[in-house]
Amino acid sequence: MHDRPHGLSDAERLNRLRLIRSDNVGPRTFASLLRHFGDAATALERLPDLARRGGASGSGRICSEADAAAELAACGKFGIDLVAPGEAHYPSRLATIDDAPPLLGVRGACDALMRPMIAIVGSRNASGAGLKFAGQLARDLGDAGFVVxxxxxxxxxxxxHRASVTSGTVAVLAGGHDRIYPPEHEDLLAALLDQGAALSEMPLGRVPRARDFPRRNRLISGASLGVVIVEAAHRSGSLITVRMAAEQGREVFAVPGSPINPRAAGTNDLIKQGATPVTEAADIINAVAPIMERPIMLGVREDDEPLDFATDPSDRARIVSLLGPSPISLDDLIRMAGVPPAVVRAVLLELELAGKLERHGGGLVSMI
Structure with a gap:
């Protein structure tokens, strides 16, 4: 386990919340800013200047102290703790991913977040057999000491979730803690908070939008040792979770199905691509046992690389000219621009803060 830093000061927690709630600051940008400037207060001071250098016309909205304080107070009333990577109740594996949420809203029996987790996902319109198997798998994993x-x-x-309410299960929400989707699962959420927990990186009041679901999926896979797909048709949304799990170096498990069952097409494909087939919980438990014995390492992330804001205008122009609507990898950009990596990273950060750059998975970037 990596050492847990002491908890953040109240002032730093407030400033980190202001930073992540400001326009054009995502988890990766947040990590780069914090590492470069040392604390959130300094990063907040520099935001307008960096966005201007990136070509922003107006000033992007910076979350005010009052708004952040109001959010913290509302979280307190709701029983939500906003925790940072390395603090108690921040899932240790989640802290190792590239785009870990800088502050995670957690509530419930939060000790469940510190136990080993296995993700179970699959089709929204599952078959009766699929639902039954998912429940059996969840029960058996719960009996073996895992959190689902x-x-x-x-x-x-x-x-x-329903099958693991008593052993402990964690629900990852796509919207705010007070905007449960689908609404008919509010009773399930209330029930699972006794022995389990709910987590979200979104502010209270945020109604989940389509693009929030893939963002949520990276948290499901990121917090877990491995992801089990029970049923998935060819173009199923749960295959996004699998892609993210693979990018994060997590184990991928798939439940095989009949080749003539369309609901099994996605899972059977995954097995052909190298996912571990699962017919019982023991298949999962045996595969993750060796991983659990290894210490959780914070890998060197792309955000750990330095930034150099002392940019020569011609270097900046060359970097910008290489960017377009088609995603390009950071490595290609550095090579083609012939500019030091620290300069390229700084220019990309400025463009992002100006609302002009989009980051994709796998280190790809494009202009908006």
Whole structure:
């Protein structure tokens, strides 16, 4: 385990919340800013200047002290703690991913967040057999001491949660803690908070939008040792979770199905691509046992690389000219621009703060 730093000061927690709630600051940008400037207060002071250098016309909204204080107070009333990576109740594996949330809203029996987790996901319109199998798997994993983590969606997710309510299950929400989707799972969420927990990186009041679900999925896979897909058709949304799990170096498990069952097409494909087939919980437990014995390492992340804001205008122009609507990898950009990596990273950060750059998975960037 990596050492847990002492808890943040109240002032630093407030400033970190202001920073992540400001326009154009995502988890990766947040990490770069914090590492470069040392604390959130300094980063907040520099935001307008960096966005201007990136070509922002107006000033992007910076979350005010009052708004952040109001959010913290509302979280307190709701029983939500906002925790940073390395603090108690921040899942240790989640802290190691590239785009870990700088502050995670957690509530419930939060000790469950410190136990080993296995994700179970799958089709929203699952078959009766699929729902039954997901429940059996979740029960058996719970009996073996694992916490089942999923996305509270209809179908496989809810079957996995319901079967592990007493052993401990974690629901990852796509919206704020007070905007449960689908609404008919509010009772399930209330029940699972006794022995389990709910987590979200979104502010209270945030109604989940389509693009929030893939963001949520990276948390489901990131917090877990491995992801089990029970049923998935060819173009199933749960395959996004699998892609993220693979990018994060997590184990991928798939439940095989009949080749003539369309609901098994996605899972059978995953097995052909190298996912571990699962017919019982022991298949998962045996595969993750060696991983659990290894210490959790914070890898060197791309954000650990330095930034150099002393940019020559011609260097900046060359970097910008290489960017367009088609995603390009950071490595290609550095090579083609012939500019030091620290300069390229700084220019990309400025463009992002100006609202002009989009980051994709796998280190790809494009202009908006």
């Amino acid at each position: 983590i999923s996305g509270l969606a209809r179908g496989i997710d809810q079957a996995a």
